[in-house]
Amino acid sequence: MTFDLLGTLTSEERTVVFGPPAIPVEDSFDTVPMFIKTMMPDVKKDFDKIWTDSEMKDEDKYKKLDELASTKFSEPQKASYKVWLEEVKKAKKAVDDRIAKLSKQAKDILKRLIEVRAQEQKIMAEITPALDVELQGLI
Numbered sequence: 001m002t003f004d005l006l007g008t009l010t011s012e013e014r015t016v017v018f019g020p021p022a023i024p025v026e027d028s029f030d031t032v033p034m035f036i037k038t039m040m041p042d043v044k045k046d047f048d049k050i051w052t053d054s055e056m057k058d059e060d061k062y063k064k065l066d067e068l069a070s071t072k073f074s075e076p077q078k079a080s081y082k083v084w085l086e087e088v089k090k091a092k093k094a095v096d097d098r099i100a101k102l103s104k105q106a107k108d109i110l111k112r113l114i115e116v117r118a119q120e121q122k123i124m125a126e127i128t129p130a131l132d133v134e135l136q137g138l139i
Helices: 002-007 011-018 041-051 058-072 075-100 104-125 129-135
Strands: none
Touching: 041 058, 058 075
16 A cells, blocks of 8 residues: 555655655775685685684784685786785784774773674674574664
């Protein structure tokens, strides 16, 4: 019934009810690097396992990713990966530099928040599809 009613509205009435149509935005772009888009599923699984390991130190993570890239990536993927990793390292350094300038109190709060988020990730990883259904809309 609602759809029938909406179908009878003129374009002016639709604008009054729903507001003006969205303005197209030209700033949307694809942020997934080529090497990830073109990975074989088994390699993607290996990559994700390393990249999302919150227990692993960054330098160890980079070393393992380099090993994976050298053995499992095509030459174009390796080139894309190297550019991506350099950008990741630059961004991490910028964040680290900013953190270094924080007050002790701000650093302490940031540390606690990072710990809470890590704990949240561990809990979320325990959610099975059945639990996801039960928890739908609650978290």
